[in-house]
Amino acid sequence: MNTFGNKIKITVFGQSHAEAIGVTIDGLPSGVVVDTDKVQEFLDRRAPGKNAYSTNRKEADKVEYISGLVDGKTVGAPLTAVIYNKDQHSKDYSELRAKMRPSHADYPANIKFGDSYDVRGGGQFSGRLTAPICIAGAIIMQCLKEKGVYIGAHISSIGNIEDASFDNTSFDIDLLQSASKKDFPVLDDDKGEEMKSKILEAKANLDSVGGTIECMAVGVPVGVGEPMFDGLENVIAHAVFGIPAVKGIEFGLGFGSSLLFGSQNNDEYYYDDDKNIRTRTNNAGGICGGMATGMPISFKVAMKPTPSIAKAQNTVNLMTCENDVLEIKGRHDPCIVQRAVPCIEAAMAIALAQFVL
Numbered sequence: 517m518n519t520f521g522n523k524i525k526i527t528v529f530g531q532s533h534a535e536a537i538g539v540t541i542d543g544l545p546s547g548v549v550v551d552t553d554k555v556q557e558f559l560d561r562r563a564p565g566k567n568a569y570s571t572n573r574k575e576a577d578k579v580e581y582i583s584g585l586v587d588g589k590t591v592g593a594p595l596t597a598v599i600y601n602k603d604q605h606s607k608d609y610s611e612l613r614a615k616m617r618p619s620h621a622d623y624p625a626n627i628k629f630g631d632s633y634d635v636r637g638g639g640q641f642s643g644r645l646t647a648p649i650c651i652a653g654a655i656i657m658q659c660l661k662e663k664g665v666y667i668g669a670h671i672s673s674i675g676n677i678e679d680a681s682f683d684n685t686s687f688d689i690d691l692l693q694s695a696s697k698k699d700f701p702v703l704d705d706d707k708g709e710e711m712k713s714k715i716l717e718a719k720a721n722l723d724s725v726g727g728t729i730e731c732m733a734v735g736v737p738v739g740v741g742e743p744m745f746d747g748l749e750n751v752i753a754h755a756v757f758g759i760p761a762v763k764g765i766e767f768g769l770g771f772g773s774s775l776l777f778g779s780q781n782n783d784e785y786y787y788d789d790d791k792n793i794r795t796r797t798n799n800a801g802g803i804c805g806g807m808a809t810g811m812p813i814s815f816k817v818a819m820k821p822t823p824s825i826a827k828a829q830n831t832v833n834l835m836t837c838e839n840d841v842l843e844i845k846g847r848h849d850p851c852i853v854q855r856a857v858p859c860i861e862a863a864m865a866i867a868l869a870q871f872v873l
Contacts, residue, residue, distance in 0.1 A: 518640075520755060524869045526652045530598075531634045532642035538598035539648035541584070541655065546592035550585060550655055558654035559647060561696065561858040564849075576602065577647055597651050601644075614835040615842045619823035626834065643760045643852060646859040653862020656869045663872055669731035669861045670695035671702050671853055672816055674711035680704045682732050684768065684798040684814040692732060701857045719850035722826035726761075727853035730816045731860045733868060736802070738793075738810040740871045747806020748813065751870055755863040756817055761852050764818035768801025783811075813864075819856055824848040 519527045523543055530537030556579055563577045577599050584595030612635050616622045621641040625633045633639060657667060666689045672679055680703040682692065695701035702708035711727075718725040741748040753765050773781045776799075783795035795811055802813035824844050833840040849855065 520758060520866060521870055524656070524866075524873060526649070526866055528645055528648045530645065530648070531636070531639045532601075532644040533634070533636035533639075534601065536598045536600045537645060537648055538596060539652045540594050540596045541652050542594040544584070544590045544592075544595055544655075544659070546590055548590040548659060549588055550590065551658060552579070552581070552585075552588065554658065555579060555651060555654040558657075558858055558862075559650050561701075562646060562650055562855045564855070579651055595655070597648070599647055599651075611842070611845075614833050615840055616831050616834065617823060617842065617844060618829050618831060619820070623832075638760075641760060643849075643856075646759055646856070646862075649758065649866070650858055650862045653858070653865040656865045656873070657861070659873055660865055660868060663735070665733060665735040665868060665872055666692060667731070667733045667861050667864050667868075668692035668694075668696060669701070669729055669857045669864075671700075671708070671711065671857060672728040672730040674727040674851060674853060675714045675725050677707060677710045677714055679707045679711075679730075682730055682812075682814060684732060684801065684812050685795070687734050687812065689734065692734060695857070696861075700854060715851040718821075724822035724825050724849070725851050726819050726821040727851065728816050728818050729853060729857055729860050730814070731864050732812050732814040733802075733864055734812045736808040736810075736813055736868060736872065739807050741803065741805075741807035742871075743806045748803045748808060748867075748871065749806065752813075752815065752864060752867040755867040756815075756860065759856065759859050759863060761819045761822070761856065762817050763820045765815055767803060767813075767815045769799040770801070770816065773799055783809075813868075817860060819853050822849045822852050 518529065519525055525542040527540045559577050559579060579597050579599060581597050584590060584593045612622065620638065622635065625641065670679060672681065695703055700708045700712065702711065714725055749767055756762055756765055769781065781799050783797045783800055785793055785795055788794050793810065795809065798811045798814065800809065801815055802809055802811040826844060828841050828843050831840055831842045
């Protein structure tokens with residue numbers, strides 16, 4: 517299903533090459549002031565066609581609000597926003613009706629939907645559908661800011677090249693959001709240049725490269741969340757896996773904690789100078805028992821390489837029922853990670869909204 521959330525529901529609609537894509541947000545209270553310019557700025561961070569490191573599909577991604585917003589304020593009705601697609605090249609996908617793209621949704625989608633499956637640009641499975649997620653996330657982040665909750669993310673790695681990491685015991689909002697102000701969202705610009713070279717190398721080889729993204733939120737009140745199946749980790753992971761190309765998530769130290777003794781992994785408590793209870797480390801990523809500890813909530817996600825590559829790949833032909841070879845044409849990202857950074861922030865915001873707003 518394309519709907520997420522219990523308290524604030526997000527429904528994404530459209531396909532990559534449909535006339536429009538969009539989102540409906542149900543549950544926002546009336547009277548919320550929405551800065552639509554900031555929403556557009558946030559969306560521009562994931563827009564295609566900006567540089568050599570992304571697809572050259574040209575989409576302005578201008579948001580139009582068709583319900584729920586009057587004079588910049590919510591009115592209590594569902595807020596619906598759309599983006600009209602302008603630069604579809606559907607002929608690029610005619611061959612893919614028969615030949616299944618490796619590591620795409622084509623084969624299971626063909627079995628599930630038959631001839632009705634919209635193969636153009638990946639249809640409803642396309643990363644293009646992260647644009648509506650960003651609209652919802654940008655609006656909700658404005659609401660969270662009023663509650664003192666701030667979110668930031670950056671590229672953690674491209675291939676084997678690693679950026680610096682957030683200090684997940686820090687509450688420095690400026691540092692948290694510093695990468696979002698850059699065209700290439702990293703903390704260490706020198707590492708960013710190495711990453712760019714890695715992406716261009718993959719592109720020159722008709723290939724693609726993956727990476728990781730680190731995301732963090734500060735200001736989430738202690739005790740927010742639920743035990744068991746509705747815990748913060750569960751709900752955040754649920755939202756994050758709605759983003760195509762995400763293949764893994766770890767909170768705090770994550771898999772690294774499996775290598776430690778309990779005495780090394782445990783986050784010891786202390787009173788700071790203002791008598792706030794903190795922990796000296798934050799290996800738990802700000803979550804224990806499904807609830808916020810008051811420390812920054814941090815996680816890292818793994819993004820697979822873009823599966824659409826121009827290199828010849830082995831596949832099957834559903835029309836001839838024979839093995840075949842596919843060379844994918846069209847316009848595709850040699851690396852999706854840099855454009856996915858705001859999408860991860862948006863997913864975090866949508867998840868936290870279920871608890872905080």
